[in-house]
Amino acid sequence: MSRTWTIRLPWTAPPASANDRDHWRVKAKKVAAIREVGRDAAFAAVGIETSTATRFAIGLTYVPRDRRRRDPDNLVVPLLKALIDGVVDSGLVPDDTPQYVEREFPVIAEPDGDPRLELIIREVP
Numbered sequence: 001m002s003r004t005w006t007i008r009l010p011w012t013a014p015p016a017s018a019n020d021r022d023h024w025r026v027k028a029k030k031v032a033a034i035r036e037v038g039r040d041a042a043f044a045a046v047g048i049e050t051s052t053a054t055r056f057a058i059g060l061t062y063v064p065r066d067r068r069r070r071d072p073d074n075l076v077v078p079l080l081k082a083l084i085d086g087v088v089d090s091g092l093v094p095d096d097t098p099q100y101v102e103r104e105f106p107v108i109a110e111p112d113g114d115p116r117l118e119l120i121i122r123e124v125p
Contacts, residue, residue: 002053002123005045006061009037009083012115014062016082018074031082038086041119046092053123056093058084059104065115075106083119092121 016030060080064070084096084103093100102124 002125003051004120004122007041007045007119007121009041009117009119011117012065014075014079014117016078018077020078027078031078034079034082035086035089038083038119039089040086041083042087042090042092042121046121047090051092051123053125054093055100055102055124056087057102057104057120057122057124058087059120059122060106061109061118061120062106063109063114063116063118064111066111070108072106072108075108080106087121 015034016027020027020030022030058080060075060083062070062072062075080103084101087093087101088096095101104120
């Protein structure tokens with residue numbers, strides 16, 4: 001039986017998007033901070049239980065505050081990519097290649113009055 005962890009991230013809106021036009025140094029700082037959050041989240045949630053799985057599916061759910069149109073493609077890079085890199089940094093998986101990580105496309109859910117981003121980590125048998 002595979003386990004799934006849903007980890008609430010510290011943001012109510014995406015901290016970075018593919019549409020951002022930041023200077024490379026500003027972008028690098030954002031990516032490093034996002035990667036650190038991914039590392040800490042994976043270690044805190046999965047590391048405590050010491051999973052024996054060797055492959056994981058990793059995804060992202062965004063519950064926005066309103067019903068404006070949003071494009072889930074903008075959540076892939078740099079946000080989901082940096083979070084997955086952080087999961088690798090946690091030691092849960094040795095690399096983010098398809099051998100160890102199955103990427104799930106980000107989901108933008110219906111608003112429910114509680115805006116949030118959630119990192120979803122699921123063991124793949």
